[in-house]
Amino acid sequence: MYVWRRRGKLFHITHCVAPKHSKLSNAKEQAVRRTESSLSMASTASSTLGLPKLHFPQSFTHKISSSSSTLPRKTRVPSISSKPSRIISICSCLTDSSSLEAVEAIIPKYAGNSGPALVLVHGFGANSDHWRKNIPVLAESNRVFSIDLIGYGYSDKPNPRDLGDTPFYTFETWGSQINDFCTEIVKDQAFFICNSIGGLVGLQAAVTDPSICKGIVLLNISLRMLHITKQPWFGRPLIRSFQNLLRNTPVGKFFFQSVATRESVKNILCQCYHDTSQVTEELVDAILLPGLEPGAADVFLEFICYSDGPLPEELLPLVKCPVLVAWGDKDPWEPVELGKAYGQFDIVEDFVVLPDVGHCPQDEAPHLVNPLVESFIARHATMKS
Numbered sequence: 501m502y503v504w505r506r507r508g509k510l511f512h513i514t515h516c517v518a519p520k521h522s523k524l525s526n527a528k529e530q531a532v533r534r535t536e537s538s539l540s541m542a543s544t545a546s547s548t549l550g551l552p553k554l555h556f557p558q559s560f561t562h563k564i565s566s567s568s569s570t571l572p573r574k575t576r577v578p579s580i581s582s583k584p585s586r587i588i589s590i591c592s593c594l595t596d597s598s599s600l601e602a603v604e605a606i607i608p609k610y611a612g613n614s615g616p617a618l619v620l621v622h623g624f625g626a627n628s629d630h631w632r633k634n635i636p637v638l639a640e641s642n643r644v645f646s647i648d649l650i651g652y653g654y655s656d657k658p659n660p661r662d663l664g665d666t667p668f669y670t671f672e673t674w675g676s677q678i679n680d681f682c683t684e685i686v687k688d689q690a691f692f693i694c695n696s697i698g699g700l701v702g703l704q705a706a707v708t709d710p711s712i713c714k715g716i717v718l719l720n721i722s723l724r725m726l727h728i729t730k731q732p733w734f735g736r737p738l739i740r741s742f743q744n745l746l747r748n749t750p751v752g753k754f755f756f757q758s759v760a761t762r763e764s765v766k767n768i769l770c771q772c773y774h775d776t777s778q779v780t781e782e783l784v785d786a787i788l789l790p791g792l793e794p795g796a797a798d799v800f801l802e803f804i805c806y807s808d809g810p811l812p813e814e815l816l817p818l819v820k821c822p823v824l825v826a827w828g829d830k831d832p833w834e835p836v837e838l839g840k841a842y843g844q845f846d847i848v849e850d851f852v853v854l855p856d857v858g859h860c861p862q863d864e865a866p867h868l869v870n871p872l873v874e875s876f877i878a879r880h881a882t883m884k885s
Contacts, residue, residue: 612639616714616881617688618873619678620646623696623722623860624803627653629786630695633866638873645690647681648790649674649701651803657795660802669802671697671809675704682712691880693873695719695862696834703815710820715880717873718825719861721812721842723834746801756797762788772859774830783863816845823848824876826869828857 618638620631628646638644648655651669660668678701682690691714692702699721706713746752758764765788769779790796816823825848829836836853843851852872857865 610639610643610645611635612641612643615642616877617643617682617686617690618645618877619682619686619690619692620644621678621692621694621698621701622646622649622652623698625652625791625800626695626787626860627790629653630860630863632786632863634693634862634870634873637866637870641874642877643686645681645686649698650677651795651799653790654793657793657799659795659798661798667802667806667808669799669806671700671704672708674701675708678702678705679709679712689714691715691717691877693717693719693862694721695860697722700724700810700812700815703812703819704810706821707815707818713821715822715876716819716824717876718812718823718842719869720827720831720834720839720859721825723838724811746804752801753797756800759800760788760791760796765791772831772833773864774828774856774858775864778864812842813845816842816847819847821847822876822880824850824852824872826852826854826861826872828854828859828861828864830856831859833859 620628620634622628622630627648631646635644635646650673651657658668678692682688689712692705694702694716696719699716699718702713702716702718703721706716746755759768762784766779766784769783769787770776773779791800823845825839825842827834827836827839831839840851842848854861854865854868857868862869
C-alpha cells in the first residue's frame with residue numbers, strides 16, 4: 501500500500517506482486533481487493549482464498565496520526581521463493597488525515613531485485629494488471645513497479661465534487677503521483693513506460709520534475725482528439741453542453757452503466773485490439789472489475805469531460821530525457837499516420853511502427869514491446885543525471 505497525500509487527504513495507491521495462481525472467482529477476487537483489512541488478510545491468503553503468499557521482501561513505514569483503532573498494525577507477510585509474475589491490488593479507501601491513528605503501512609515490494617527502475621503507467625480505464633505480460637520479463641533485469649493511478653484500478657476514487665471546483669483528475673495530478681511515488685518508494689530515478697493517456701502522465705511527470713525521469717517509452721500515446729482546441733469553434737458550445745449533461749444529470753450514470761458490463765467491455769477491447777484472440781476472459785475481468793468499485797462512475801465521467809489540459813505536442817518540447825515512441829499500426833483510435841508526427845521532435849530518438857497491433861501493444865504484442873523496452877533501457881541505464 502502506498503499512501504499519497506493530496507490536498508489534505510490521504511489516498512491509498514495500492515499494488516503488490518504475487519506469483520501465478522489459479523484464476524480466482526469474481527467473488528473471491530473482489531473480496532480480496534475490497535477488504536479494508538487486506539494487509540492482515542494477505543498474510544493468510546494462501547490458506548483462506550487460494551492465493552499464494554504475497555512477496556514483501558522489504559517494508560517501508562509511513563506514520564499517520566488519528567484516533568481510529570480499527571486499522572491493521574504491523575502485519576508481516578512471509579516471503580516466497582517462486583518468481584513474482586502478476587500484479588494484484590489489495591485495498592483502497594479514502595481517508596481524511598484527521599481520522600487515522602498512528603499505524604505502520606507495509607509497502608509491497610516490486611518485481612525484480614536489481615537493475616534500473618521502471619514505472620509502468622496504464623491508460624484510460626485500465627490498471628496495473630494491463631502490464632501482466634510485461635512485468636515478469638522486464639523484471640529479469642530491472643526493478644519493475646506498476647501502480648494504479650488514483651481513480652483507476654483498486655486505488656482510491658475520491659468523488660471530484662468533494663475536492664473543490666478545480667478539476668482533480670488531471671495529468672498534473674497523476675504526474676505528481678508518479679513523481680511522489682518515485683521519490684518516496686522507488687527512491688531512485690526511473691524510466692516511465694506508458695500506454696495511451698499514461699503517456700501524457702509520464703510526459704507531465706518528466707516536465708514537472710526532470711531530475712526523476714531517465715527516459716520514457718510511449719506506446720500509442722493518446723492524441724487527445726477530443727481536446728477542446730482540436731474542435732471547431734462552432735462545435736465547442738455543443739461539446740460543453742454534452743459534458744454538462746453527462747456530469748450533472750442521470751444520463752451520465754446511465755451511460756456508464758451501459759458501458760460497465762462484460763459484453764460492452766469485451767466489445768470495446770475487440771475494437772482496439774487488432775488480434776482479438778488476445779481479448780480473453782482474464783483481460784475482460786481485469787478491466788471490468790475495477791469499474792464496478794464504488795466511485796468508478798464519477799471518475800469515468802469526470803475524465804471523459806476533461807477536454808482541457810496539455811497535449812503531447814506541447815509537452816514533448818519540454819522534456820529533457822530521451823523518448824522512444826512506438827505505435828501499433830492498426831490502432832483505430834489513435835491513427836499511426838497522425839502519431840508519426842511525434843517522431844519529428846528532437847527529443848524523440850526513434851519512432852517504431854508495430855505491425856498488425858492495435859491500441860494496447862504491451863498486452864496484445866508483448867513479444868514486440870518487451871525487447872523494445874529492454875533495448876531502450878540498456879542504451880540509457882548508465883545515463884548521467
